[in-house]
Amino acid sequence: MTSNDLGDFLRAHRARLRPDDVGLASHGARRVAGLRREEVAVLAGMNSDYYARLEQGRERSPSPQIIEAISSALRMDGEAREHLLRLAGTAPEGRRQQPRETVDPALRQLLDGYPNAAAFVLNPATDFLASNALADALFSPFENVDNMARMTFLDPAARSFFTQWGRAAEAVVAGLRHATGLAPHYRRLDDLVAALTGASEEFAALWSSHTVQGKTRDGKELLHPDVGPLALTFQTFDVRGAWGQQLVIYHAEPGSPSDQALSLLGSLHATHHQESTTEQ
Structure with a gap:
């Protein structure tokens, strides 16, 4: 900042x-x-x-x-x-904390308890700290699944993966801006913003708008190269006991074409993973 x-x-x-x-x-x-x-x-x-x-x-x-x-x-x-x-320093939040960067083993186990939903944990800088198998499959079009903001602006796959890329980009930047208020001395977030501002004119323009938004629920229109269009809903939950971490869950309407496509994606990913393990 x-x-x-x-x-x-x-x-x-x-x-x-x-x-x-x-x-x-x-x-x-x-x-x-x-x-x-x-x-x-x-x-x-x-x-x-x-x-x-x-x-x-x-x-x-x-x-x-x-x-x-x-x-x-x-x-x-x-x-x-x-x-x-x-x-302005007038929010009644008490002592500032630094985000926790490690995920509790129990939470990692919980992620695997969502076999029909893509579940993952992010820090305030949108780094992926943990993910389940379906989340790995969902974001497989990206070269590296490491940081949601970096993936959105710098990975070429994002432009086709997010069918409403502009909306997705605005939401990511507004979420980062919101995080700067929650963690004003978080070096990782400062470094990420500086890197993206220098690498993407689109990010820089959105960042300068100072739009703030911390969504807890919204829809996502995605296009996965393996299973086609996916209309998903995501929900975000703060992780108690690990300040700064958020559990994000992408799911489809039960019985919908997107639900069937998500199940297929999970099966394809599991098969591919098994074949890779066997070859080793």
Whole structure:
């Protein structure tokens, strides 16, 4: 993260709004996109110079009340508001923790208890920490199944695997941005963002939008070269006792074509694995 993440975040959200979005009249030509700082200050009921200092990084200790007023003025949703509170250091989360990078053996065993679903564990930087056999089969089109964000932006297989690649890319970046608020001093995440920003213009553009999102459930439209289209739902669960880890489960509607295709994929992967073991 930069030394002025709070200011960057405020500017990005200010740039998304027009005067008529917030009930203000627009007067004269505008040199920059979005609202002016003075307009945000008026909407938040504060001194415009104070708001300017916040954006410029000259004021770093706003009260929770100030942050609440600004988030309301900028029409932030719940996740963006919580992220803003964390950036300002006013979120009531107690002592910051560092994510745990090892998966408990019991959790690894639990992953194998989902034979009809692809289950895997990610850290806040979207590194794969553990996965079951069906997850290995699902992501087999990728050269390396190591990091979801890297795979999405730098592996050529992603453009066909995710049939709605743009949506998938936006979700990954918004999730990483959300993670920076939860783990602001997490070196692995900082290094990943720096590497992807330098390697992908698309990532850099999405990262600069400061969109925050930590989805717990959504749909995925995938195209696997071995079994064809897959319409799946994923659900994400925080792993208690291992701060920062998330258990992700991809599953299909029971009895649907995607359910049958997922079962076939598991069988094909098991057969291939058995043949490889026999050859050794």
